[in-house]
Amino acid sequence: GENVEQHPSTLSVQEGDSAVIKCTYSDSASNYFPWYKQELGKRPQLIIDIRSNVGEKKDQRIAVTLNKTAKHFSLHITETQPEDSAVYFCAACKLSGGYQKVTFGTGTKLQVIP
Amino acid sequence: TAGITQAPTSQILAAGRSMTLRCTQDMRHNAMYWYRQDLGLGLRLIHYSNTAGTTGKGEVPDGYSVSRANTDDFPLTLASAVPSQTSVYFCASSASGSGSTDTQYFGPGTRLTVL
Numbered sequence: 001g002e003n004v005e006q007h008p009s010t011l012s013v014q015e016g017d018s019a020v021i022k023c024t025y026s027d028s029a030s031n032y033f034p035w036y037k038q039e040l041g042k043r044p045q046l047i048i049d050i051r052s053n054v055g056e057k058k059d060q061r062i063a064v065t066l067n068k069t070a071k072h073f074s075l076h077i078t079e080t081q082p083e084d085s086a087v088y089f090c091a092a093c094k095l096s097g098g099y100q101k102v103t104f105g106t107g108t109k110l111q112v113i114p
Numbered sequence: 115t116a117g118i119t120q121a122p123t124s125q126i127l128a129a130g131r132s133m134t135l136r137c138t139q140d141m142r143h144n145a146m147y148w149y150r151q152d153l154g155l156g157l158r159l160i161h162y163s164n165t166a167g168t169t170g171k172g173e174v175p176d177g178y179s180v181s182r183a184n185t186d187d188f189p190l191t192l193a194s195a196v197p198s199q200t201s202v203y204f205c206a207s208s209a210s211g212s213g214s215t216d217t218q219y220f221g222p223g224t225r226l227t228v229l
Contacts, residue, residue: 032215043204043220044157089156093215099170100145100208100215104157 002027004092006105013080014113021075021108023090030092030103033073035064038107039086047088048075080112117141118221120205126227127195135190135224137205144211146188147172147218148180150201157204163188164211195228202226 003026013019025033031052036044050057050064050073057064061080066073077084090105121136139146148160159172163182177199179191188207192199203224210216 034217036220043222046217046219049217095212095215097170098212099162099164100210100212100218102157102159102218106154106156 002030002092002094002101002103004090004103004105006090006108008108009106010109010111012111012113015080015082017080019075019077019080019084019110019112021088021090021110023073023075023092023105025071025073025092025103027092027094028068028071029096030094032093033064033066034091034093035075036089036091037086038089044089077110080110082112082114085110085112118205118207118219120203120221120224122224123222124225124227126229127192129196129228130194133192133195133226135192135203135205135226137188137190137221138186139188139205139207139221140186141207141209141219142185143207143209143219144185145208145216146182147206147208148178148188148190149204149206150174150199151204151223152201160190160203195226197228200226200228 006023034049037047038044061078063076087107093102118139147162149157158174161180163169166185205221206218208216208218
C-alpha cells in the first residue's frame, strides 16, 4: 500500500524566514497531493494542492512542488508569520478498491517565532 | 454556508455503552468519510461512502458501523465502546464519488473519551 513520509516532524523558524516541509510517497498511482493546516483543537483545512500533471503551484506566500520521478513533493512558505504556526499534513491520494484512498503524512509542527 | 457539521463537540462515554456521532454536510457532496486522529498515528480512515446508499470499510473499521440513508448525513456508531476508541473523530466529504481523486473537506471534529 501507499506510504507517505513527512519531514521534519517539528520546525522552528524566525518570523519572516522561509519554511520547507518535505514528503515522499511510494505508490506511483497516487495522482493528487493536498496539504492541510491544522491549528490546535481545530479541523484540518486545505491550504494548497497539486495534481500529478503539474510540477509547481503557487498561492501568495505558499507554494508546492512535485517531482513525480522521485515521488517527492514539498510545501514552501515564504515570509512566515506567527499565524502560520500550526501542524501541517501532506497527503497522497489515489483511487483504490472503489474509493478515494488518502494516505496522510504524520505531520510537521511549525513554530514561527516573532 | 455551514459546510460540514458534527455533533457532539465532545463526549465522555462509559466503556460498553453505545454512541452515535453525527455528521451533516450541505454541499451536496457525493462522498463522505470518517477518520480518527490519534497522536503519533495521524489520520486513519474508518469508513467511507461514495454515494447515498453505499458504504465501505477503511483502514480501521472494527468496532464501528456507518449508514448513508441520504446525501447529507453520515452517522458513525460505536456499538459497545472500548477505551482504545478514545480519539478525535473527523467527518469529511468530497464532491466526487468513486470516479476521481478530489479535495476532502473536514468537519470540526468530535473529541471522544471512553472510560
